[in-house]
Amino acid sequence: MLSYPAKIPLSSRTLNHLADRIRAHRRQRRSRWRRLNPGEPALLVLAHLRNGDTYTRLAAGFDIGVATAWRYVREAV
Template identity: 55%
Template sequence: MSVSNHALITLSAALRHRRSTVGTRWRRLSVGEQALLVVAHLRKGETYTDLAAGHGIGTTTMFRYIHEAIDVLAALAPGLRAAGEVAVARPS
């Protein structure tokens, strides 16, 4: 699967920041591994079960990893007003 390095680096950095903000002490997977799994799920539709089994973690942990990353990505996204302003500013 081809994945943008920029996408992985951005998601990894955001996850690292969240982990330090929340004060996470230990995780089975690094932020880079978590980012790769999340991108695989979002781009290819890989199931939680398949991803979890391939990386030696439980399905529930995989569920938490994906939902944590989605929350982080949502926080990075521009608001509706900002997105609308960008859409209007771009010529057709």
């Protein structure tokens, strides 16, 4: 189960769709190991797009660096 300390009005279908897209992108690029599994960056990106959360707040919520949060958002968008 994925959680984030904010209320985000979205369906699990949306989250799963974005996670599948991230997973396919990583597989296609033969991406190396990442700290977060594909579902977590999907939640991070949707929190940023829906709530306008800052990269600093996202980084703190997911226990990653600010630059890493920025890269996850950029990768998904």
